[in-house]
Each structure stands twice: as structure tokens, then as C-alpha cells.
Amino acid sequence: METKQDAAAQGAIAELLRRRRDDVLGRWVAIIAATVQGRITERELRAETAELFELAVRVAEEGPRGAAADELRGALGDLSRSRARQGFSPTEIAVSVFALKQALYENMEGGDTDEQAAYRQFIEFSAVMDDLGLHTFETYAAAREQVIADQAESLLELSTPVVKLWEGIVAVPLIGTLDSARTQVVMETLLQTLVDTGSEYAVIDITGVAAVDTEVAQHLLKTVVAARLMGAECVISGIRPQIAHTIVTLGIEFGDIVTKATLADALGYALEHRGVVLGEKRER
Amino acid sequence: MERVPVLKIGDILLVSIQIDLQDQSVLNLQEDLADRIVATGARGVIIDITAVEIVDSFIGRMFATIASISRLLDAETIVVGMRPAVAITLVELGLSLGGVRTALDLEKGLRLLGVDGLAAGPRDRR
Numbered sequence: 001m002e003t004k005q006d007a008a009a010q011g012a013i014a015e016l017l018r019r020r021r022d023d024v025l026g027r028w029v030a031i032i033a034a035t036v037q038g039r040i041t042e043r044e045l046r047a048e049t050a051e052l053f054e055l056a057v058r059v060a061e062e063g064p065r066g067a068a069a070d071e072l073r074g075a076l077g078d079l080s081r082s083r084a085r086q087g088f089s090p091t092e093i094a095v096s097v098f099a100l101k102q103a104l105y106e107n108m109e110g111g112d113t114d115e116q117a118a119y120r121q122f123i124e125f126s127a128v129m130d131d132l133g134l135h136t137f138e139t140y141a142a143a144r145e146q147v148i149a150d151q152a153e154s155l156l157e158l159s160t161p162v163v164k165l166w167e168g169i170v171a172v173p174l175i176g177t178l179d180s181a182r183t184q185v186v187m188e189t190l191l192q193t194l195v196d197t198g199s200e201y202a203v204i205d206i207t208g209v210a211a212v213d214t215e216v217a218q219h220l221l222k223t224v225v226a227a228r229l230m231g232a233e234c235v236i237s238g239i240r241p242q243i244a245h246t247i248v249t250l251g252i253e254f255g256d257i258v259t260k261a262t263l264a265d266a267l268g269y270a271l272e273h274r275g276v277v278l279g280e281k282r283e284r
Numbered sequence: 285m286e287r288v289p290v291l292k293i294g295d296i297l298l299v300s301i302q303i304d305l306q307d308q309s310v311l312n313l314q315e316d317l318a319d320r321i322v323a324t325g326a327r328g329v330i331i332d333i334t335a336v337e338i339v340d341s342f343i344g345r346m347f348a349t350i351a352s353i354s355r356l357l358d359a360e361t362i363v364v365g366m367r368p369a370v371a372i373t374l375v376e377l378g379l380s381l382g383g384v385r386t387a388l389d390l391e392k393g394l395r396l397l398g399v400d401g402l403a404a405g406p407r408d409r410r
Contacts, residue, residue, distance in 0.1 A: 187368075187372060188369075188372070191371060191372070192368050194368075194388065195367070195368060195388065198388055198389065198392075199388075200388060200392065222375045222376075226372050226375045228380075228386065229363075229366055229370075229371040229374055229375070229381060230366045230367075230368070230371045231363075231364065231366070231393070
């Protein structure tokens with residue numbers, strides 16, 4: 001009995017959505033547009049929302065367990081991901097969904113009976129609750145992001161040791177991904193160590209660097225040039241075969257910078273230039 | 285207008301920049317230095333910038349200009365004691381100071397010019 005009533009109610013909503021499609025859709029787009037404030041073009045937003053609207057109508061017909069609901073979920077997932085990348089806040093994304101309720105409510109037909117007045121109040125209260133729910137979610141997301149930012153920062157400090165290999169030779173083993181912020185820290189730490197220890201040779205070992213692209217190469221080159229300006233020579237070592245392949249394919253030029261396959265080769269090079277001669281110890 | 289002193293040690297000229305460089309004092313320095321190289325017949329110029337904390341593109345170009353002038357007069361220029369922050373700034377400005385040799389400190393700079401005599405004293409005693 002109850003399910004039949006639900007089905008009837010669902011049918012009514014779907015019917016209303018279809019009948020007043022342009023009004024509801026227009027209002028929906030308008031509400032979303034007010035929150036995104038020009039970060040997405042009106043046309044793009046309209047196309048996106050129209051697609052969601054068709055799915056929403058089908059969900060209203062089929063109920064929340066139909067195929068349309070899955071499709072709508074998928075579409076919203078894609079939308080949320082792309083919005084998140086564009087830097088929208090969780091609330092701004094969620095409003096895209098909640099706004100349909102508002103748009104539909106404003107386009108409902110009805111008289112002024114007590115029941116409808118009570119219902120209207122309920123809708124308003126519901127909107128307030130939605131806002132509060134979003135607020136808790138927003139706070140949660142912000143807290144999570146703070147945790148991630150803190151971890152990234154501590155990782156930054158941890159992951160850039162400059163080690164002394166020999167008198168006048170220091171090395172920086174780089175591990176993980178190199179981005180602008182990390183390279184900046186590496187660069188400053190390395191250059192400061194050069195001054196503090198009076199080292200004339202620095203080995204930058206990139207064995208642990210996952211991938212080298214033009215940006216990473218640019219950062220490395222800057223570090224090497226800065227060290228040269230200070231009067232020290234940099235050797236880049238630990239270039240794995242795949243990385244060497246990538247570098248050549250990308251057409252990156254390391255110019256006259258000395259590169260070695262392994263850290264040992266780089267150390268050998270620096271020792272040789274410092275005039276240090278190593279020999280095997282003779283046991284016999 | 286403050287002038288940067290140019291000191292003569294053997295056949296090397298030492299310029300230690302201890303003041304905030306104004307554009308005019310940079311120009312004066314370039315003239316003074318050219319005069320002194322000619323007058324003394326120096327074969328090397330060392331510019332010590334340990335005390336320089338801030339550089340702009342004008343000062344960055346100064347090193348290259350001085351190096352070019354010195355090379356014309358057959359003297360080699362070495363910039364010593366550049367701070368990390370200064371080096372990073374110059375790189376970001378796109379100035380790589382081609383033609384200028386650099387050293388970490390004054391002692392290493394002197395050694396680059398082949399002046400071992402100054403450092404040899406204590407080493408002999410060892």
C-alpha cells in the first residue's frame with residue numbers, strides 16, 4: 001500500500017519535472033550560476049545541468065534503485081572530480097545537487113491550504129538543515145586537508161638531507177617526486193651547505209626520483225647554475241636507463257653539466273678532480 | 285657618494301663590496317677598476333661579495349661587464365663568496381654570468397688565480 005503511494009508520488013514529481021522542464025531547469029542553472037560566479041561559462045553549465053536534469057527526471061520515475069540512479073551518480077562523480085580540480089569547495093559542489101530541490105519547490109503549484117503551508121515551512125527548515133549538514137562536511141574536509149598539508153610539509157623537511165661524502169664533496173639523494181616547492185628547499189639547503197662546509201663539489205643523485213619531465217629538469221638545471229655561480233660544481237648522478245630515455249625523448253639539454261650513471265661514478269669524478277687518488281690495500 | 289675601494293695584492297686587484305650598491309657607485313666602480321688594471325698591470329681581479337645580500341639585474345650585469353672589461357685588459361675576473369639567496373635570485377633573473385669564474389671564498393678564488401703563496405705559509409708548517 002505504502003509503496004504504491006510512493007510510486008504515485010514519484011510519478012507526480014516526474015510528471016511535474018517534465019511539464020515545467022524549462023522553468024525548473026532555468027532556475028536550477030541560475031542558482032548554480034550564482035554560486036560558481038563565472039568560473040564556468042553559462043553555456044557549459046547549462047549543457048551540464050540539462051544532462052543531469054534528464055537523469056534526475058528518470059530517477060524520479062524509476063526510484064533510487066533504478067539504472068538511471070546509477071547513471072546519475074556516475075555523472076555527478078565526474079562533475080565533482082572536475083569541480084574539485086578547478087578548486088571549488090565541497091559546499092559549492094553539493095549546492096549543484098541541492099539546488100534542484102529549491103528550483104522544483106519554487107515551481108510547485110498549489111493553493112494555500114494549511115497542509116501546504118506546513119509543507120512550505122518544512123521545506124524551509126529542510127534547507128536550513130541542508131546548509132548545516134554542508135557546514136559540518138566542509139569543516140571535515142578542511143580539517144582533512146590541513147592534516148595532508150601538515151604531512152606534506154613535514155615530509156618536505158624530512159626528505160632533503162645533504163650528506164658529506166668526502167672533504168669538499170657533498171651529495172643530495174633525491175627521492176620521490178620533485179615539484180617546485182621541494183626543489184626550492186633542496187636548492188636552498190644544498191647551496192647553504194656548500195657555503196657552510198666550503199665544498200666545491202656537489203652530487204645530485206636522482207636514483208630515487210620517480211620521473212623526470214621538463215619541469216623537473218628545469219629545476220635541476222637552475223640548481224646547478226646557482227651552485228656554479230657560487231663557485232661549486234654540480235654532478236648529476238643516478239640517471240636510470242628509462243629516465244635517460246625520457247630525457248632524450250623530451251629533448252632536454254643538460255649542456256655542459258656533468259652527468260654520471262651512478263653515485264659511485266660521480267664520487268669518482270669529483271675525487272679525481274680534487275686530486276685524490278685511491279688505491280687497493282695490498283694484503284700480501 | 286660612497287666609493288668601493290680597489291685593493292692591490294701583488295698582481296691581483298681585490299674589490300670587497302661592503303656597502304649597499306647604488307647604480308651610480310656600480311658605474312664608478314667599473315671606471316675605477318678599469319683605471320687601476322691599466323695603472324697596475326694586474327692579471328687578476330677578485331670581487332668579494334660575501335657581504336652583498338640583495339642583488340638586482342643591474343648589479344647582476346655589473347659582474348659580466350666588469351669581467352668583459354677585465355678580459356679586454358688581459359686580467360681574469362673571479363667573483364667569490366656569493367650567498368645562496370643571491371645565487372638563486374640571479375638564476376631566477378636568468379643571469380648565468382657567462383665568462384665570469386666563481387669561487388666559494390676568497391682563499392679558493394686566490395688559488396684559482398694561481399696564488400698559492402698566501403695559503404702556503406701555514407701548510408708548510410704542518
